[in-house]
Amino acid sequence: MKDLPKVYEPQTVEKKIYAMWEEHGDFHTRVNPDKKPFSIVMPPPNVTGQLHMGHAMDATLQDILTRYKRMQGYEALWLPGTDHAGIATQIKVEEDLRVHEGLSRYDLGREKFLERVWDWKEKYGHRIVEQQKKMGASCDWERSRFTMDEGCSKAVRETFCELYEKGLIYKGSRIINWCPHCLTALSDAEVEYADKPGHLWYIRYPLSDGSGDITVATTRPETMLGDSGVAVNPEDEKFKHLIGKTCILPLVNREIPIIGDEYCEIGFGTGAVKMTPAHDPNDFEVGLRHNLEVIRVIADDGTINENGGAYEGLDRYDCRKKIVEDLEAQGYLVKTEDYSHNVGTCYRCHNDVEPLISAQWFVKMEPLAKEALRVVNDGTIKFVPERFAKTYTNWMENVHDWCISRQLWWGHQIPAWYCDECGHINVARTDPVKCEKCGCAYLTREEDVLDTWFSSALWPFSTLGWPEKTEALDYWYPTSVMVTGYDIIFFWVARMIFSGMEQMKREPFSTVLIHGLVRDSQGRKMSKSLGNGIDPLEMAEKYGADALRFNLITGNSPGNDMRFYEEKCEAMRNFCNKIWNASRFVMMNLSITENGLPERLEPEDKWILTRLNDTVREVCENLDKYEIGVAAAKIYDFIWDDYCDWYIELTKPRLNGEDPDAKQRAEQVLLYVLCEFLKLLHPFMPFITEEIWQAIPNDGGDLILASYPRYDESLSFPEDAADFEIVMEAIKAVRARRAEMNVPPSRRSHLLIVTEREAAFTQGEAYIRKLAYASEVTVLRDSPADTAGMVSAVTGQAKMYMPMADLVDLDKERARLQKSLDNAKKQLAGQDAKLANQSFVSRAPEAVVNAEREKKAKLEALIANLETSLRDLG
RNA sequence: GGAGGCGUAGCUCAGCUGGUUAGAGCACCUGCCUUACAAGCAGGGGGUCACUGGUUCGAGUCCAGUCGUCUCCACCA
Numbered sequence A: 001m002k003d004l005p006k007v008y009e010p011q012t013v014e015k016k017i018y019a020m021w022e023e024h025g026d027f028h029t030r031v032n033p034d035k036k037p038f039s040i041v042m043p044p045p046n047v048t049g050q051l052h053m054g055h056a057m058d059a060t061l062q063d064i065l066t067r068y069k070r071m072q073g074y075e076a077l078w079l080p081g082t083d084h085a086g087i088a089t090q091i092k093v094e095e096d097l098r099v100h101e102g103l104s105r106y107d108l109g110r111e112k113f114l115e116r117v118w119d120w121k122e123k124y125g126h127r128i129v130e131q132q133k134k135m136g137a138s139c140d141w142e143r144s145r146f147t148m149d150e151g152c153s154k155a156v157r158e159t160f161c162e163l164y165e166k167g168l169i170y171k172g173s174r175i176i177n178w179c180p181h182c183l184t185a186l187s188d189a190e191v192e193y194a195d196k197p198g199h200l201w202y203i204r205y206p207l208s209d210g211s212g213d214i215t216v217a218t219t220r221p222e223t224m225l226g227d228s229g230v231a232v233n234p235e236d237e238k239f240k241h242l243i244g245k246t247c248i249l250p251l252v253n254r255e256i257p258i259i260g261d262e263y264c265e266i267g268f269g270t271g272a273v274k275m276t277p278a279h280d281p282n283d284f285e286v287g288l289r290h291n292l293e294v295i296r297v298i299a300d301d302g303t304i305n306e307n308g309g310a311y312e313g314l315d316r317y318d319c320r321k322k323i324v325e326d327l328e329a330q331g332y333l334v335k336t337e338d339y340s341h342n343v344g345t346c347y348r349c350h351n352d353v354e355p356l357i358s359a360q361w362f363v364k365m366e367p368l369a370k371e372a373l374r375v376v377n378d379g380t381i382k383f384v385p386e387r388f389a390k391t392y393t394n395w396m397e398n399v400h401d402w403c404i405s406r407q408l409w410w411g412h413q414i415p416a417w418y419c420d421e422c423g424h425i426n427v428a429r430t431d432p433v434k435c436e437k438c439g440c441a442y443l444t445r446e447e448d449v450l451d452t453w454f455s456s457a458l459w460p461f462s463t464l465g466w467p468e469k470t471e472a473l474d475y476w477y478p479t480s481v482m483v484t485g486y487d488i489i490f491f492w493v494a495r496m497i498f499s500g501m502e503q504m505k506r507e508p509f510s511t512v513l514i515h516g517l518v519r520d521s522q523g524r525k526m527s528k529s530l531g532n533g534i535d536p537l538e539m540a541e542k543y544g545a546d547a548l549r550f551n552l553i554t555g556n557s558p559g560n561d562m563r564f565y566e567e568k569c570e571a572m573r574n575f576c577n578k579i580w581n582a583s584r585f586v587m588m589n590l591s592i593t594e595n596g597l598p599e600r601l602e603p604e605d606k607w608i609l610t611r612l613n614d615t616v617r618e619v620c621e622n623l624d625k626y627e628i629g630v631a632a633a634k635i636y637d638f639i640w641d642d643y644c645d646w647y648i649e650l651t652k653p654r655l656n657g658e659d660p661d662a663k664q665r666a667e668q669v670l671l672y673v674l675c676e677f678l679k680l681l682h683p684f685m686p687f688i689t690e691e692i693w694q695a696i697p698n699d700g701g702d703l704i705l706a707s708y709p710r711y712d713e714s715l716s717f718p719e720d721a722a723d724f725e726i727v728m729e730a731i732k733a734v735r736a737r738r739a740e741m742n743v744p745p746s747r748r749s750h751l752l753i754v755t756e757r758e759a760a761f762t763q764g765e766a767y768i769r770k771l772a773y774a775s776e777v778t779v780l781r782d783s784p785a786d787t788a789g790m791v792s793a794v795t796g797q798a799k800m801y802m803p804m805a806d807l808v809d810l811d812k813e814r815a816r817l818q819k820s821l822d823n824a825k826k827q828l829a830g831q832d833a834k835l836a837n838q839s840f841v842s843r844a845p846e847a848v849v850n851a852e853r854e855k856k857a858k859l860e861a862l863i864a865n866l867e868t869s870l871r872d873l874g
Numbered sequence B: 001g002g003a004g005g006c007g008u009a010g011c012u013c014a015g016c017u018g019g020u021u022a023g024a025g026c027a028c029c030u031g032c033c034u035u036a037c038a039a040g041c042a043g044g045g046g047g048u049c050a051c052u053g054g055u056u057c058g059a060g061u062c063c064a065g066u067c068g069u070c071u072c073c074a075c076c077a
Helices: A010-024 A053-071 A086-101 A110-124 A127-134 A150-165 A221-226 A281-290 A306-311 A316-329 A365-377 A387-397 A452-456 A471-476 A486-504 A536-543 A545-553 A566-588 A603-624 A628-655 A660-681 A686-695 A718-740 A758-763 A765-771 A810-836 A838-843 A846-873
Strands: A037-041 A075-079 A169-179 A184-186 A191-206 A213-218 A229-232 A246-249 A254-260 A272-275 A333-346 A354-363 A382-384 A416-419 A425-427 A443-445 A479-485 A509-515 A749-755 A774-780 A790-794 A798-803
Touching: A010 A127, A010 A536, A010 A545, A010 A686, A037 A053, A037 A471, A053 A075, A053 A127, A053 A479, A053 A509, A053 A536, A053 A545, A053 A603, A053 A628, A075 A471, A086 A110, A127 A536, A150 A169, A150 A425, A150 A452, A150 A486, A169 A281, A191 A221, A191 A246, A191 A316, A213 A221, A213 A229, A213 A272, A221 A306, A221 A316, A229 A281, A254 A272, A254 A281, A272 A281, A306 A316, A316 A333, A365 A387, A365 A486, A382 A387, A387 A486, A452 A486, A479 A486, A486 A509, A536 A545, A536 A566, A545 A566, A545 A628, A545 A686, A566 A628, A566 A660, A566 A686, A603 A628, A603 A660, A603 A718, A628 A660, A628 A765, A660 A686, A718 A749, A718 A758, A718 A765, A718 A790, A718 A798, A749 A758, A749 A765, A758 A765, A758 A774, A765 A774, A790 A810, A790 A846, A798 A846, A810 A838, A810 A846
Parallel strands: A037 A075, A037 A479, A229 A254, A382 A509, A479 A509, A749 A774
Antiparallel strands: A169 A184, A169 A354, A191 A213, A191 A333, A229 A272, A246 A254, A416 A425, A416 A443, A749 A798, A790 A798
């Protein structure tokens, strides 16, 4: 043991420890009726993705909760897995195909292409898992799932069929968001809006009867190719008379009607709006009401289609330019204004999305939203922090139908077959051989696949075996906590909730723990394009995974973003090193081979045990409330301040002393407290704690499976601890006085302690000498006759004198004492005033009043001591 | 337009249901290599808790308003 390096080396330790856990099967869970279940399903990262800081934080939080519950005796399952991530993965493989072979997916064809994607998945799918392991993730890897594995596919198909049968899934032609780059439809949630500078063009549409014209304003002139009407408000005096007339669409020369619709706001813009039902959701609605023609002019790839006449084949933005030029040339352009407007972009490729009419599959949201709202409103599902419940309900209350079809190949192909004869849509759990309506055998399968989030939505139960009735499902569902970022509430959390309610008739989890984003040191979002991402693995390699974990969960509060500072990793690494060296110290001094407390405890032992016990209680309370950062900070303080800076120092005289019995008792308490704090800290810093645990006499078994500390009243000695703190206070006062005068520790002096609490000080003579740099300690009841030439330090319970004549300046000493005295008196006056206040004494809770009285008593004692010291100085 | 967060030490942030003299890390200053640890020890400086008003015996904490800042949702061409 004595050869342990002075500096903790996480790199070698972490690998070894993780392998040990795996080898011992410590992560493995089983349906165990004797234990209470606890479960977390991991938000599945993209199968071909790489671990980023967000994942690292997410995983750390989940791991802490899982380890905590596991140690508390729960059958704690953290179920891992990966997501097929439709668009993201397909794009990656297509890119690879293009770069290396110069091929597109169409060159390969669907089947061959999908084989490539599966190969890709096999090749890179393990990467993220290995990365999670490096972070210490204690998942039950044997239960790992993939959103496109057999079971999940079955769950998807079952859900699709059920919803279709209930009429909750339908196919229809509606305006959807289309990404011309990814060439697929998107859901509302997949569109990100950004303010972009643009223009508002005012265009004159001549009336057909030649009686004048009507001017419309638009931000998207290219869509005029698909205009099939102009709308004005029916109450608008300016335009009322035009309703029913027609006008001529410039450039196209189409005659289109002027209609009256409330949608058009009086006084806004020109008061007249061009209607493009095929490319604008509002126009589409208006078009339905007035039977306007739906003319699609923009093709899937973002170019103008055959309906665009002369403009056919132009890219939509080139077309815009050309149209404006032509309008101007032909005198239809009235004016152009600068205008900033919100443009929807694809959340994957950030190209502008094109709203267009398209036949797609939708989930009808209204009936599903009802239950999803109820379980959050009635508290069945709790959000932490609570404010996110509002975000959630707000969205759910206004949700539109969910477009679930994607024009991709990689994903769950929609289980629908179109009858070539009668056109009937056959939706079936097993592939049909003939049309259920007309019986013909010519069926064509729907090519589209489902939105990735459709399978993610089923994750909490599909991973546990649904639609089969499995024991695991019965045991662990509903899961305990869902841990995820606020950026994913709509995409995922909301959809898991309504899916769980619909398919399982039970909520998928009882608590949603929301965390924020990890940003860079300047507060910017970490992103590939900015190149400001910090690789968690690099940080883990440099400072240790434990340090990184601690960094990510301390000093921030749930739901708030945090900035990542490498310096903080350094600080946390230092903490690891502190623990390492404290353990090294204990081991170096250890002669005992078993962990157990002695019969007889010294005051300092009682103090540290009391502090430990208090810490245990508070940490558990905090963890139960998901105040993980607060819990971590308390453990940090206990270990560093109480255990290392005080307790270890306090035991040194005994460890180095002549009394073997006293030495052994000190060892016992040192070891006991060490073991307890290792357990306490283990969920947060699993590697270093396990490593040390394995090296010391422990309770047997791996730390990961040890019992988490519980509050133990028999190990709490508040009175003794308070008495002991009197001594600590005196030591601090002496140190402060010496530091003030720049006395180096090497200069020791006789220390006279005048106190009524002689016993407390006499008992501690040995360590007082050490900690207060004294050559000898004399405890007296009465002040010495002559204190001239002595430096003094005063607390409420003791007066300390150090004969250091050369350093004493009587006047300065007097002035200093007088200043302290004045200060204390001032405080006492405030205290008196407070206690004289009748309404305070009568209204404040007794405990608060008593605390104030105690404080007053302490001040009085301090004042008395200061006064006698002053008097003694003469 | 709607909703929400944030504003506390030089920097980054904690501070739970209102209750000692408002904390931490980093940075800074002073003194120390005191045989666990200089990635350390001891001591210290530094805050009108954005502003204004209110509730209360008592407000960083609760309420209202103001200013600044960030985010999400919706979106009128």
